[in-house]
Structures are given as structure tokens and as C-alpha cells.
Amino acid sequence: MIPRYLINFDSDKIPKSVSDVLVIGSGIAGLSIALRIGADFKVTLLTKSELGETTTRYAQGGVAAAVGENDSPESHFKDTIEAGQGLCNEEAVKILVSEGPARLRELIEFGAKFDFNNGKISLSREGGHSVARVAHARGDATGSEIEATLVSLVRKNSGINIKENVFVLDLITQEDKCIGVITYKYPDEIEIFYANVVVLAAGGMGQLYKVTTNPPIATGDGAAMACRAGAEISDVEFIQFHPTAFYANENPRFLITEALRGEGAYLIDYDGNRFMLGVHPLAELAPRDIVTREMFRTMTSTNKDFLFLDATRIPIEKLKSNFPTIYRHCLDNGIDISKDMIPVAPAAxxxxxxVSSDMNGRTTLPGLYVCGESACTGVHGANRLASNSLLEGLVVSKRICDILPSEIKELKTDFEKVSVSYRLPRGYSKADVLEVRDYLQKLMTDNVGVVRTEKALKLALDAIESAEDILELEFNSVSGFELQNMILAAKLIARSAFERRETRGVHFREDFPLKDDLNWKKHSVLKLNEGKMEVSFRGLVGQPSRLS
Ligand SMILES: Cc1cc2nc3c(=O)[nH]c(=O)nc-3n(C[C@H](O)[C@H](O)[C@H](O)COP(=O)(O)OP(=O)(O)OC[C@H]3O[C@@H](n4cnc5c(N)ncnc54)[C@H](O)[C@@H]3O)c2cc1C
Known part of the structure; x- marks a missing residue:
């Protein structure tokens, strides 16, 4: 059984505070929301690390938006739908591509220094895009520029109560409504933050895998806490593996942006062949799932751990000006990308x-909103188009802020009267947290990775379920709580991947290698019912049952 809360507590005995809006996370999604709503409402922003330590900060390629002369929202729509392999929510995609350009321009007005060429936003091309459409800042340092800009604005806004190094353990619910969170701060501070509206912007879960580009904060806390609170989770079997992470024995692995291929870098095997030619008309710029799978296939058949990216035909001045972060990182690792091949391999x-939501961030749990990588609005379908995620964070955060004033009024709670407690007999943990985390990451990479089979998925599910006892133990460390979230998040992914008996987008089943629209053009929906995980598949995604 999966316990409702990570810790036992009695709200009457814990320090509490009340806000109008509580934002969990300080990436592009959380910061954008706090910034927009902070002037008018009492906002508390919680983040488990320092304010600027997010996945957003590491984004390289940029923000996709139809702002180029030869581009249009219709073309961006078409490319997004094509990449999503029949599972995109078309209404949501229309909103994304039509509101995207205005949000990008706003970000530039906020002060983010995007690259310009002759007075026009400079654009690069990435996989799956039919034209150059990706706006970038300081070459390949887009995420760092966006994060720094938003952090500086949020810090200047005295209306936002910023709480760093505060780990959100769980969403508190009362009468099936989310009314706040319970938090842990090292070494032993437990606190409750109540709010009329809670926005979850806790990012993704790449750290469930041994080989990933995601920073250590990406442990799936958002999906796990929302699931424990009773919200629906959708489409988590669709984990995208980036084809070109720098090969090194490290976690996370450094990303080599697709934009380098957009400038002309080739993927090369050990015999010096461009193996993507003949696989897809766009060759190296095919959608990510196709490139990743071909790399995986080539690596497996030749028994190699990595292949090569050849950027040597790009002029050195361009490499230095457009890809300064990559150029420096590779040089620090003994590789001069103007002369040497870059060793690359796929990574989660x-x-x-x-968390299932509509394009206004509404989840199936009243009082809970979600934005950014934690959300499933249906814009990505079975495979996200490159650089659409920062865009989604920008577009949905604005839309959430447009509806929040009226929702806050509607959801008002009298917190004086609230009393919540939870008690479960728990053993103290003797588990070696790092060892179990390492085991889980390897299990996921080996069995729930790029290529999946019934046998491997069953093995992973059995192993995860036998680790579920850990969910009933009592921890008092962030790494312990993260491990508990990772076990639940791993189960969500493995369970939906096991159930989906077809191949679609980034979900490749070797035992069911074809797309099967007749039976599976549906979204997976996972939900806890009295601590047991239930899975169903339905036609609509991003349209929670509360709204449909
Ligand atoms: C290397 C790399 C390059 C990328 N490049 C691009 C790109 O070029 N274009 C693009 O569109 N996308 C890119 N992506 C994806 C994109 O960066 C992310 O999807 C996006 O930044 C997610 O933003 P977010 O605000 O949802 O979450 P994040 O930026 O990950 O922020 C999550 C926040 O939640 C906090 N948090 C998590 N759990 C808790 C908890 N329990 N308690 C309190 N706080 C918590 C974290 O501390 C953090 O502040 C890239 C991703 C990576 C890894």
C-alpha cells in the first residue's frame, strides 16, 4: 500500500502560515507565476534548493516560437502534432503556438537578453522543426539567461515570500481539496504552509535514470506528491531520451544541444558513416525518438557505449560564438570540437x-494547479517537439495567472478551522538511501529505457514493488524523502509503460513494434485508490474528469 503522506503529523502542533498563492518550484514555470501574481496577492515561493538551481538553468537550445519571417503558428502546430504521434491535444497545441510569440517577446521585455541578428530575433533549427524557429540567448546559455533574469526580478519583488532549501513533502488535502503543503527543512524543521491556491511547478524526473541530462533536483517529487494527494497522472510512459549527451561516467551528463546538428554537425558511427542518412528524410534533424532509437540500435549492434558527433565542418568562430558552453565543456574534457569528434550517447x-491538467493549469484536484514539466497538458503527446517545454512554461504560467484572481475567491478556505493529522505505524529506516537510489536508477535505465519489452518491464515493476516497503519507513533527510518519491514515480512510469502494448513516439516496445491507433490512441491515466495504483486509458488528455 502507498501511504497518503511521507510523514506522520498533527497540524495543531506544527508552525503554520497562510498565503493566497503557494508556488512550489523556482524554474521558468514557478518564477513566471510568482512574478505575475506577486504584486496583487500574498505569494509564497518554496524551493528545495537555491532559487536558481533548477532544470531551467541548464536549458541550452532555446524557446521555440513562430516569430521568423518564413514561419507561422500553423507550421509550428503541424510540426508539434507530427512529433506527438497522434496523442497531442490539438486545442492545447493551438494555444501553445499562437500565444507563444507574445510570451517570448514579453520575456525579452522582462530583460532576458536573447540573441538578435540585424534587429531580428536570431533563430536556430532543431530536430522535428521544419524551419529555424528556436530563439536562444548567449548562444547555448538560454536557460541560464532566462533563470537569472527571472530570479533577479523575483528577488526584487517584495510581495513574494521566498523560502529556499525548503523541501515540500506533501500536498495537504481536506475534503478532496488541496489547501496547502507540509515541508521539511534541514535538520528537523517541519512547517505547514496553507493557501487558497497551490501551484505545483516542481519540474521533471530525469534522476530516476542512471544516465540523464537532468540535474539532481529532478527526482519526480511533483508527480509523486500529486499522486499521493489523489490527482490524476497521465502519459508518464513517454520519457524522452535526448540522443546526444556527452559520454562520460557521470550523472548528470552534459547535453550537446540539437542546435549543433541544426548548424550542420553530423552523427557518425565507428566506421565514419552518417548512419541517420536513409533512416529519415531529415537525417540528423529527425524527431528525437527516431534519432535516439537509431543510435541505440547502432550502439547495441556494434556493442559500443557511444557514437560520435562531428562538428568539425562548422567554422570555429561560429562554434565559439554560438555554442560557448559546449565548446568550453568539451575543451575542459580534452576535446576540441573544431577538430575532434564528440563522444555522445542517449540520456533520459x-x-x-x-499531472493531468488543462491549459489553465487546473488539475483533477480542486485547489491544485500545475505548470511546466510537472504538468501533462497534452501539448507534447507521445513525444515533445524540441524547445517546446520552456515555451509551455511561459504560455501556461500566464494563463494560470489570468484565472487565479477569480479562483482564489472561489476556493477561499477558513484556515482557522482546519485541523489535519496523519498517523501510520512506521519503522525507522535502516535502508542505505544512496545504494537503493543507485539500484533504482540502474533498474530504470536497463528496463524502462529507450527500448522496452514486457519481460523487462515486468522485472522492473516487481523490483519496484518489492522496494515499496521503504515508503512506510520514517526518514528525516531530503535524500530519504526523495528516494520515497522516486520509488513512487518509477512505479508510475513502469506501470504505464507495461500497460501500453504498442510503440508510439518515445515509447518503443520491441514486442509490440507498431503504432496501434485502433486500441491505443488513448492517454494513460494513473490514480491512487486507497493506496493502490489504478491505470486506465482514455481518449482525452489534459481534460481532467473534473472539467469534462
Ligand atoms: C540539459 C537540458 C537542456 C534543456 N534544453 C531545453 C531547451 O533548450 N529548450 C526547452 O524548451 N527545454 C529544454 N530542456 C527542458 C527544460 O529545461 C525543462 O523542461 C524546463 O526548464 C522545466 O521547467 P520547470 O519550471 O517546469 O522546472 P525546473 O526548472 O526543473 O524547476 C523545478 C523547481 O522545483 C523545485 N522542486 C522540485 N521538487 C521540490 C520539492 N519537493 N520541494 C520544493 N521544491 C521542489 C526545484 O528545486 C526547482 O526549483 C532542457 C532540459 C535539460 C535537462
Missing amino acids: HYMSGG
């Missing part, structure tokens, strides 16, 4: 699914 990169 992005969670296309998440």
Missing part, C-alpha cells in the same frame, strides 16, 4: 507526461 531528458 524530459517527461512528456505528468
